[in-house]
Amino acid sequence: MIGQRLRGAIARAAAMQGPRPVVLSGPSGAGKSTLLKKLLKDYENVFGFSVSHTTRQPRPGEVNGRDYHFVTREEMQKEIDAGEFIEHAEFSGNMYGTSKGAVQAVQAQNQICVLDIDIQGVKNIKKTDLNPIYISVQPPSIDILEKRLRDRKTETEESLMKRLTAAHIDLELSKEPGLFDLVIINDDLEKAYSELKETLQEEIKKAQESRKS
């Protein structure tokens, strides 16, 4: 009896809490940005992107402050030393990191904060109290991943090789039980997107309801 009441109270408390942030991780080229862009377009006011800092060069079409905060290693290290980052990591020869300000900017808009971070970031975010939903987006195979990365035409041969090496490590580490709440195999894009939306349905509902009130 008491058990049932307690369960009911916990369920109500959980429902009253705001929507949880969302972490999208997975190998470079798996399709995280593609899925994220669709989500941000379809649910413009519901989700907000956590704009990371990076020391890598901007790609054609990328906008500073929208896709990333493009900074030098010195600038980024200074901010890290000042305690302004929630997490940071070295990936494929560059630094990447989530600043406290990036997450706060989204939460200040009452939006669900979506983070696109690598697996080191996932492990470090687990040590914080952010409590997001962890989703790994994975390619159907390494060969398909390589083809997608080549076709994207953003990488040099060297950075492509670094990304493929990192992809092997990512796919191995992702097998750790409980690390991710969901693994999406991005074979057919529309199917992968449906799976993502379905998983986030409850949070979307919560966010839409809290915006109404």
Ligand SMILES: Nc1nc2c(ncn2[C@@H]2O[C@H](COP(=O)(O)OP(=O)(O)O)[C@@H](O)[C@H]2O)c(=O)[nH]1
């Ligand atoms: N830990 C961490 N990883 C990040 C962050 N921002 C981006 N990344 C990851 O860095 C990797 C490389 O990103 P990017 O250079 O944009 O290449 P892309 O993912 O192939 O488009 C990806 O795995 C991202 O998820 C961050 O703030 N923290």
Ligand SMILES: Nc1ncnc2c1ncn2[C@@H]1O[C@H](COP(=O)(O)OP(=O)(O)O)[C@@H](O)[C@H]1O
């Ligand atoms: N399901 C899919 N089928 C075919 N190509 C895809 C699919 N999903 C993404 N792509 C393409 O693969 C490339 C890598 O996707 P992207 O979203 O940039 O990956 P990530 O952000 O994980 O590095 C892009 O050129 C994108 O258009």
